[in-house]
């Protein structure tokens with residue numbers, strides 16, 4: 001773990017560095033109908049400091065990496081990644097999110113290491129092949145339009161350098177009977193069109209099938225299998241998972257790892273850490 005992380009562990013909140021940017025962040029949030037004090041707005045960076053930071057600490061040992069945060073939302077993971085000293089290109093398809101991400105990076109004093117881009121769903125991103133050392137997809141693949149999914153996976157593969165790391169985490173799992181984000185039972189098992197009729201297009205949300213992800217990236221090495229779950233369980237420990245949940249996951253690991261399925265692919269919010277071959 002880096003020194004910065006150890007210092008921040010003892011603090012409740014990541015300190016704000018630019019109060020002018022904070023004011024603008026709050027105002028943009030309010031004018032768009034969002035409560036700036038909401039956990040998923042003003043509290044999002046602190047939340048991800050307690051989550052994705054541990055993954056980065058454990059997996060990205062090299063300093064000053066060039067990292068793509070795919071689907072950055074208001075920039076929480078991007079800010080945490082930049083606070084750890086990396087350079088981040090943060091992309092999102094939503095203008096409000098991209099604007100908020102810029103202000104978020106400013107208010108936490110990392111705007112020099114975070115570039116925010118507004119992009120179009122399924123379109124080629126304006127970076128050279130193999131530009132990134134690491135790509136992070138934190139709670140995003142389930143939001144990609146179903147028909148664009150394969151194109152997006154190919155694009156991420158194009159952008160990652162050989163030997164680079166692809167971190168997929170916090171992703172709603174279509175195998176789960178209960179969809180994690182909205183808490184709806186069995187929505188994951190319904191065909192898209194039927195789900196849209198029942199819940200309405202805007203309110204319809206379904207997970208992504210982890211095996212679809214793994215199929216798209218079948219040439220990648222699954223690091224969670226390679227070390228027999230050591231890294232995966234260390235991350236869960238740092239997330240503060242209960243002893244009971246850990247015991248269940250360890251049992252699942254015993255059953256599924258010999259079948260070539262890492263335990264992180266089976267949880268309602270799934271994760272997998274992948275290495276692109278050289």
Ligand SMILES: C[S@@+](CC[C@H](N)C(=O)[O-])C[C@H]1O[C@@H](n2cnc3c(N)ncnc32)[C@H](O)[C@@H]1O
Pocket residue numbers: 044048070071072073074075076077078091092093094097119120121122137138139140143144145152
């Ligand atoms: C839950 S948020 C992601 C949270 C963010 N990764 C973080 O850790 O703070 C999902 C985001 O994915 C974005 N998104 C959906 N499809 C996308 C696509 N094809 N390309 C880029 N962003 C996309 C949405 O606009 C939304 O902001």
